[in-house]
Amino acid sequence: MAERPAPQPRRKRPRAGGVSLTSRAYEAIRSAILSGELPLGGPISGRGLARRLRMSLLPVAQALRQLENDGLVESRPRAGTVVRMPTAEDIRGHYVIREALETQSARLFAERATIAERRELRAMAAALDTLYAGKGGARQDANRTHATFHHRIAECAGCPELVSAIEKSHVLVLNWLYNSAADFHPPPRRWHRDLAEVLTRDDPEAADRKMREHVRFGLETVLRRLAASQRLADAAPRVFIRQRRRRQSSAKNPIQPTKPKR
Template sequence: MTASVTVLPVPARPRRTGATKPARVAELIREMIIQDTLPPGAPIRERALAEQLQVSRTPLREALKILAAEGLVEIEPHRGAVVAAPSPTEMRELLQLLGVIEAYAGELAAASATEEEIREITALHYEMLAAYTRGDRLTYFHRNQAIHLALVRATRNRTLVAHHGRINARVYRARYISNLETQRWEKAIEEHEAILAALQRRDGAGLAAILREHVLRGWDETQILLAAQVAS
């Protein structure tokens, strides 16, 4: 049965300066994927989606190529695009790798981040807390991701940034799902408080340990939620 496609309003989020139209369309589709408006395995009907997003099919197809490169969409010759449906084993392996990458990034960032970068991450942290207080999971998720990306960028290691970006894109939906359970969401807030404190102390070893555990705990909760979805 073909999944219905309903475009949800996308909350305001930090925009990449100079983003192209395909990049903006990819961002909208990415939101639909993480919120299960386009669930794993769902076929993407280009004409219907283009009409709903009010774009032509050319930028839509370019957007799908962007998402395919990220691993969120699979494009099958002569059949079109479908939302990727990675196996639990693949997701576990990706998140284990991401935990290692973010831990190393934390160790480097504690030494290399400028005071301005630490202030930026602190500001994002409090924006994230405000979203948590409002119960706004999507805005919370975007601020959460902005913190992780800012930490990685603060390493000034372009190779690390590139590899992190590729892996993180593939687990984007899983990282969003991990905070749908209220107790895990509360625990994630505690972990982010510890992440910020370690960064402000410039405690590289401590920050690395917290980040690795933070990513892996998120996967533990995601497995439970995904299993519940399958059972229902």
């Protein structure tokens, strides 16, 4: 193999905080999706993100692949990537999993939570019911607190895998909820207090049943909101914005390579 010319020196960019660029890209894109900055069903440009995040395309591509694995985005190999718009069937399927995980979490909580943890849960439930009863402005707070509530149940169940599985599950649901502020129906007034009461009663079977009921109610809520989201998405169909083309040079002129700038 002939010698290669010396490559030009490259500016080195020290890594920030010791985390890999791919992880940073993953977190950044994920939070952009969850915050609604990248709307449901909207297109994602890998190169655009790479420019915005000041990194090469590669970490972004890896992050997108991971997000696809998580079910947050959808990538068609040479055409583009979009934020995944779930179908009603997807959501039902997801809730089957969620029901499985949450009921298991409830069982373990009922078996293993300490006295202090049970007291804490009852307090959280009361606060949560109050938030939901409040006026519309508190709904985002309520959603976040609701996630924390379930997260705490899983933590007290004492199984890290369960915690992370449930967290991943909540991420998807939050994503589906945030993007449609309309059609909000508050849950029954004592909804979470009733749940906490049963969970803290030291009866795993009863905890399982009550949690199952709780999750199924959540399914109805999300399905309602999905319909609203889809109405919005259909009104603004996803489209890739492209640069204006230059006028075509009439006919048989195969030269003019004219690299696009940059």
